[in-house]
Amino acid sequence: MSRILNKYLTRIHKWAGLVLSLQIVFWFGSGFFMTLFPIDQVRGRHLVEKPVFSLTDTDLVSIELAMTAYDGKLTGARLANIAGRPVFILLGDNGTMMLDARSGQSWDGVGEPDIRRVAIESYKGEGTLSALLRLDVAPKDYRGALPVWQASFDDHAKTRVYLDPNTAEVRSVRTRLWRVFDLAWKFHIMDVTGEDNFNSWWLRLASGAALMFALSGVGLLWFRIVARPRRRRPRVV
Helix, strand or coil: CHHHHHHHHHHHHHHHHHHHHHHHHHHHHHHHHHCCCCHHHHCCHHHECCCCCCCCCCCCCCHHHHHCCCCCCEEEEEEEEECCEEEEEEEECCEEEEEECCCCCECCCCCHHHHHHHHHHHECCCCCEEEEEEECCCCCCCCCCCCEEEEEECCCCCCEEEECCCCCCEEEEECHHHHHHHHHHHHHCCCCCCCCCCCCHHHHHHHHHHHHHHHHHHHHHHHHHHHCCCCCCCCCC
């Protein structure tokens, strides 16, 4: 009986070790890949320049004066560059209000021509704008707020710039390297779908294999140390 149990424990230990070794290869391989590139290069920061305005610019109305134009309880205010113009963005219990920072007058926002111009002016790569889409469903390489404008460029990096539809600010930059890096990260954390699913079959398989590997190893160790028949020494006459 002990021999049969030892045999099955050995098989379980080997197969569980095989599954676990594959996951270890994914861990080490993906981790090694992610160390090869600077994070700023992965994020594509060198491909986009975000121009800003300063509150000290002399041709702007004071932010204190702009804040008085908000009807309601104000919770925040900031200066932003929207479509090449300085705009005060006021936040509060009545939603978002935008004011032209030079005239102090209310401003309705940006349209597609403004988004297109900002995307082209912000982009510092070698390609040209190939597509401009307003998205209400997030693509695989974007996890921010919706809706969002997606500006695609025909460069070698397959750059995509995502812009805020209300402010024309660049939310994120995605390149081919970022997408490969993101896939490596998903393999590294065992979440290929990117949905933070801790009940996936892959995670169950890997964790189950690790548990079986450990338990079968303990069983085999017990057989080797405790249950293995000891050889009898010949009697010396």
